[in-house]
Amino acid sequence: MPDKGLGQLSDGLLFTAVVVYALAMLGYAGEQASRKARRAVTAVRAESRVLLGAGGPPVSAPAVPVVTERPSRAGRIALVLTLGGWLVHATSLVLRGFAAGRVPWGNMFEFSSAVALVAVTAFLLLVGRGAVERSLGAFVMLPVVLYLGLASSVLYTEAGPLVPALNSYWIKIHVAAAVVASGSFLLSGVIALLYLLRSRYDAGVEARKSPRFPVSLGAQLPSAPVLDRVSYSVIAFAFPVWTFAIIAGAIWAEAAWGRYWGWDPKETWSFITWVLYAGYLHARATAGWKGRKAAWVAVAAAVALVIDYYVVNIFVVGLHSYA
């Protein structure tokens, strides 16, 4: 039977995690802002040096605050906050499982929380492996915070038992794989968008135009090839997992509904998502599709994934309409 106290504790922890993530986001943004300020200082100094070198009258150094070691500290604090938020978030999910006496991904609310946890995990792993700068966190934590906020306000469901159709050990396998793949895919979608932003910014700089917001944010981002590579590696990891999730779902469907594939709306959208990611992997290796076009495919695939989870569950009648 559901344990109310544990459930409430889990909800409280999730709220805490969201707040901590939001603080981490501010930390990353602070790091970027001060780095930008430092860059401005360097630019001004370089300019004054040029003027001096040109033999003009001596120019005194402009009164711009000198940036010290602060920025990296803000970033480090942000990373620690992200780790702390991750721990609280994971604990919330585990408690939810105990509260309901089952795996903590039995309805859309729990599923969203688990997907966000995977996305944060993947981001932390990428930073840990040195694949991306941690300052990317500002752009990653923003969607995570929004997503979790939306999930816990709109989709909130109290911890409870599963409907009979979900009562199978396949929920551990099929849904866990879907959660891991989705969290990674959504992260890669965000990175693909950032890649598009950065390459727009680069194109603007090349054309000697000063880019406006939001393209101007491109200056804060890692280089386009780095973003492209990271987005690819996350998708390359998630795609086999997604394939496995669909196959595990098909095996479960065979046991539950008497057919392994029936073009139920959720199956159809999983298929569309799969085909689009397959398209992305091919596009990235095809002349004329590399780079921006491939990144748009990754974004489209992430959109199909969101439709698969949210639009299908909420607006389309099908066998997967549970919660």
Add this chain to the structure above:
Amino acid sequence: MTELDEATRLTTQPAPVQQPRRGDPFGPLRLGWRQLTSMRTALLLLFLLALASVPGGFLPQTSLNPIRVDQYIREHRTLGPLLDRLQLFDVFSSTWFSAIYLLLFISLVGCLVPRTRLHLKALLTKPPKVPRSLAKLPVSERWESDADVDTALAQARSALRGWRVVRRGDELSAEKGYLRETGNLVFHLSLVLLLVGIAIGAFRGFKGTVLVVEGRGFSNTIASYDDVHPGRRFSPASLVPFSVDLKDFRATYGDDGKALTFNADVSWSKLGGTPKGYDVRVNHPLAVDGAKLYLIGHGYAPHILVKDADGTVLDDAPVPCLPQDPQFLSTCVIKQPSTKGKQVGFRGVFTPTTVTDEGGRVGSAYPGPKNPALTLTAFVGNLGIDSGIPQSVYTLETKSMTPVDNGQARALLPGQSWKLPTGVTLTYVDTREWATFQVTQDPGKLLALIASVGMVAGLMLSLFVRRRRLWVRAGGGPGEPTTVQVGGLARTDPDRFASEFAAITARMRE
């Protein structure tokens, strides 16, 4: 192709489409074939496939829910028929969808065959010769060694454990990661096998559904089913001979009315065999040889007794009612044509936990049978059964009938009776439950499963194995120290290869 190109071509991906020679009579055909099997076309077909599936994900589909399709067409008077003509309610069996995936698979096979040949050749040939300038490669290193050329090469070779190495003169060529392309080919070949498995199921498979009331049964023959979906090449002889009796059906619900469990306690036997018990549940079908029996629905069947004016028993059987809402308010129809006087018919609702609102309307507050009642309106006259027009047992045609009590409904509790003015008596005896079963035979299922395993395995190899090449050249005259040059190349993940390369060269220098 230059020597460096040849050595560094680390892929069996086909070259871009080239124009055929002039004067070639099959030129246009050849060009068309090359276009179809080109990566660009395959990519386009892939996107088309995704796009073509979209209406199937939003519009109701006949294969899933024909009633909702009819409703949609009725509600959208101009758009509905147009969409229907474009096969948008049957997306996945439509001509255009089939055309896309067939073209895609032809393109795939056309790409797969030459690539398999190239890969087999690559597996049989030795790693390519050392390029002239190793320094031009993405990673390279050069050092001097006190050892002689042979010793230096032997040491280099021992650092390349797990690589395929060949020595030509004073040079080593090494390669690793052939499984990448093997995995790629296995994945795509598995896709073709999957399609074959699906096709076998679609042509030779069978699906039938049947409603069974507690205490009754059915046998696995075409005639037993209420609804059958045989494949186009299905032979009724391939139906597994067995029969099933539904002994008891139980559903349990939480306090909020959400279903917790469904159990169908059945007894089944193969032709001439001894009966065995089985507990059919959701996620727990009964398997008999190649056939599987699933529990797919349930409902209530009030047991009724109909007596004629003279006391003759006309009917003594459960009447399955069709659930209309989550609380199992169900519609029931009872027809009795064999009366001596006028024919009688009843129409109404069964409510497992009956509640009545202020307006006197009957409803159900809970799906379990806490307070069952059968609320009926009676009609006398002509049922229209003998008119030759087929009728559903679940609808009552009241055109030639007159309502009893001015159409006033009467609620019956278990054990209660209703005597009509014609003398016919209906008694609601007790409540039974029914279950719907689906029996499926899909001979292509195993192949589809094997193909799926191949897909995942192939995919993992093709995405995680990295193919790379490494070359070593050692040289130096007598009395001089030996110069060792090493160069390497990887198509994917150059950063990781750079650190791997550094580790290997460190071992070579030890």
